[in-house]
Amino acid sequence: MKKNTREIIIEATAELLQKRGYVGTGINDIIKNSGAPKGSLYYHFPGGKEQMTIEAVQWTNNNVTAFIRSYLTKYDDAVEAIKQFILDSASRFDEDNYFQGVPITALVLETASISENLRNACQEVFDNWSEEFANKLMAYGYETEKAKDLGITINIMIQGAFVMSLARKDSDALKAVAEKVPLLLS
Amino acid sequence: MKKNTREIIIEATAELLQKRGYVGTGINDIIKNSGAPKGSLYYHFPGGKEQMTIEAVQWTNNNVTAFIRSYLTKYDDAVEAIKQFILDSASRFDEDNYFQGVPITALVLETASISENLRNACQEVFDNWSEEFANKLMAYGYETEKAKDLGITINIMIQGAFVMSLARKDSDALKAVAEKVPLLLS
Numbered sequence: 446m447k448k449n450t451r452e453i454i455i456e457a458t459a460e461l462l463q464k465r466g467y468v469g470t471g472i473n474d475i476i477k478n479s480g481a482p483k484g485s486l487y488y489h490f491p492g493g494k495e496q497m498t499i500e501a502v503q504w505t506n507n508n509v510t511a512f513i514r515s516y517l518t519k520y521d522d523a524v525e526a527i528k529q530f531i532l533d534s535a536s537r538f539d540e541d542n543y544f545q546g547v548p549i550t551a552l553v554l555e556t557a558s559i560s561e562n563l564r565n566a567c568q569e570v571f572d573n574w575s576e577e578f579a580n581k582l583m584a585y586g587y588e589t590e591k592a593k594d595l596g597i598t599i600n601i602m603i604q605g606a607f608v609m610s611l612a613r614k615d616s617d618a619l620k621a622v623a624e625k626v627p628l629l630l631s
Numbered sequence: 632m633k634k635n636t637r638e639i640i641i642e643a644t645a646e647l648l649q650k651r652g653y654v655g656t657g658i659n660d661i662i663k664n665s666g667a668p669k670g671s672l673y674y675h676f677p678g679g680k681e682q683m684t685i686e687a688v689q690w691t692n693n694n695v696t697a698f699i700r701s702y703l704t705k706y707d708d709a710v711e712a713i714k715q716f717i718l719d720s721a722s723r724f725d726e727d728n729y730f731q732g733v734p735i736t737a738l739v740l741e742t743a744s745i746s747e748n749l750r751n752a753c754q755e756v757f758d759n760w761s762e763e764f765a766n767k768l769m770a771y772g773y774e775t776e777k778a779k780d781l782g783i784t785i786n787i788m789i790q791g792a793f794v795m796s797l798a799r800k801d802s803d804a805l806k807a808v809a810e811k812v813p814l815l816l817s
Contacts, residue, residue, distance in 0.1 A: 466654055466741055550740060551737075551740035553794060554737035558650075564797075564798060568799055571795060601792050602784075605790040608791070612739045612743065614750070625815065
């Protein structure tokens with residue numbers, strides 16, 4: 446299906462945010478990368494760069510949340526499902542095939558102090574990802590409050606491990622976290 | 632003791648990196664913020680912005696590593712020491728009194744793909760922090776390999792929780808992680 450102009454602009458924005466960050470991405474870069482004329486950008490996104498970024502964050506959120514949900518259905522055992530999900534993230538990191546889209550952790554560190562709208566958009570993403578882990582745990586019989594708390598902790602560990610993997614240029618941190626999952630969920 | 636020009640430039644660089652990030656910080660900003668003339672900047676830091684940033688990272692590393700080491704001596708019990716350290720980080724987050732200096736997690740996300748020198752400098756910081764937790768565990772009787780693995784995991788959880796705390800504008804994630812420490816170190 447042919448992508449419409451909105452989608453093309455959102456994906457071009459996501460790609461630039463991944464490469465250059467929020468401060469490093471200008472409207473002119475988005476025009477160049479999307480091929481959309483300036484008037485079209487402001488027609489679709491009257492809120493300018495901030496709005497395009499928020500929609501790129503939401504687009505990333507939809508894709509990654511669906512991926513997590515789908516991956517976790519591969520295993521009945523919630524502990525095994527989450528452990529394997531993190532090991533799969535480690536493999537994708539090694540293959541330089543980590544999620545395409547806006548790097549939410551980088552964006553929140555860059556923008557939390559300059560835009561409440563962006564911070565809220567990033568918070569919603571983290572909440573959604575944590576909920577996917579929590580839902581899997583609940584479906585496997587964990588009590589609601591405990592599942593929510595553990596879902597948040599798993600997401601924290603994945604985000605922290607991803608930072609460490611980038612710093613080390615290897616996926617050891619993601620693998621180390623995966624091995625901690627059974628203990629944490631015991 | 633009066634600070635020398637090098638120190639003034641390094642601290643001005645750290646402050647700008649905290650506020651604006653690496654891409655958002657220019658040499659002219661460092662000149663303005665430090666009050667040092669341009670010639671003095673290049674005399675002390677022939678490697679320019681990258682070198683100033685690496686030295687600001689090392690300055691942050693020295694300060695924070697010494698703080699972690701000193702804090703952990705407050706408790707004989709390594710598990711309690713690490714848990715209380717994270718709760719203290721949560722309090723400092725709430726008081727808007729988190730570490731002054733270069734935000735290493737933000738910097739590595741911003742620069743890992745553009746500068747190997749900066750990535751290495753950030754990796755060294757994470758290694759040093761992890762080692763402080765590992766050393767405390769070893770002194771308390773944990774076997775070396777296990778202590779190193781747990782030290783890395785604790786640092787991962789703190790960095791991940793800090794990202795989440797920024798996204799949520801509260802320290803709940805840091806507190807949640809502190810509560811997981813006894814289980815993780817059991």
